């Protein structure tokens with residue numbers, strides 16, 4: 391906005407993550423940004439005064455008190471409030487996932503396309519983590535050769551029954567629209583597509599409520615295939631303890647593994663395909679070098695993305711995670727679930743209308759009764775990816 395030197399920020403949704411955003415903004419962690427208004431439909435607003443407070447996101451959007459909003463409500467409202475905010479002329483940062491399903495994500499992205507002068511970002515803070523940045527550079531530099539196989543076992547998302555009972559919206563088709571793929575995994579799915587691009591087809595096997603009394607998926611194994619022929623598996627769970635977080639990328643020039651906060655690169659001295667074609671003996675293998683890739687052990691900071699959002703509004707800085715790119719993690723989550731529910735391999739791009747239809751059917755046929763209990767307050771930052 392011409393002449394603007396400071397962004398007046400609003401937060402909609404003051405649950406776990408909304409409170410967290412409010413804390414670092416109130417502590418001055420983001421330059422040239424002032425938290426001026428907050429909204430929540432249920433959470434107490436008293437602690438936020440003298441900020442302007444609203445009992446609903448729509449009222450905050452219409453208030454004229456903010457230039458930009460962070461939408462930190464349950465996922466379905468990311469679409470509705472995101473659209474309302476863009477249409478009201480505000481800049482919008484939506485929490486992950488940008489929407490519950492592809493058709494909604496398209497609606498949100500289309501609204502932004504009609505208001506291109508507004509900044510639309512998504513909270514994928516993992517993109518700033520040095521370990522993932524190093525992997526991205528390794529692939530881009532060609533050091534890994536052509537990507538042939540990917541595997542991410544991310545079963546370190548352990549959640550208890552009390553977690554699922556902590557919010558009425560959680561883990562229901564109607565309130566959340568999915569389980570581990572949509573709530574915990576958007577970060578992993580975003581990083582995977584950021585590093586490797588989108589696969590051409592997926593086959594998912596999703597177990598619904600295997601570990602918890604919930605109706606959505608909490609245990610998943612999926613096969614992915616890229617147009618290049620590269621193959622992959624993605625495994626995730628909220629029921630497994632101790633969990634694993636192991637990302638393995640295999641290219642024709644070597645293999646890199648990120649696990650236990652270490653990046654180990656086993657580098658083929660020559661391309662393995664070339665070696666196979668030219669070797670004179672049957673059991674020979676390319677010589678390998680073991681390389682430890684150093685990286686700064688800095689956890690992702692949500693405030694870094696919010697600072698980037700503010701810099702984009704004020705200076706036109708490029709976004710680390712443009713909102714439109716949030717489509718890919720939604721599409722991947724939907725495709726794995728759709729594949730499992732229809733017992734078929736799903737080609738990408740996903741048929742968003744068919745998936746929306748399926749989800750509406752699940753909502754209509756749901757007989758699940760959600761039990762909600764009060765949960766003792768605990769350090770929510772423990773939930774961030776390690």
Ligand SMILES: NC(=O)c1ccc[n+]([C@@H]2O[C@H](COP(=O)([O-])OP(=O)(O)OC[C@H]3O[C@@H](n4cnc5c(N)ncnc54)[C@H](O)[C@@H]3O)[C@@H](O)[C@H]2O)c1
Nearest residue numbers: 403404405406407429430431432446447462463465485486
């Ligand atoms: N980027 C991250 O690391 C990260 C971490 C946690 C959660 N999230 C995302 O943030 C979102 C919220 O998660 P949470 O754990 O904070 O949930 P939560 O249930 O703790 O909080 C959501 C809040 O939104 C409020 N709300 C709902 N509809 C509203 C409306 N129309 N107007 C105003 N307030 C409204 C609710 O009253 C509730 O207080 C989810 O989409 C989740 O995926 C992102």
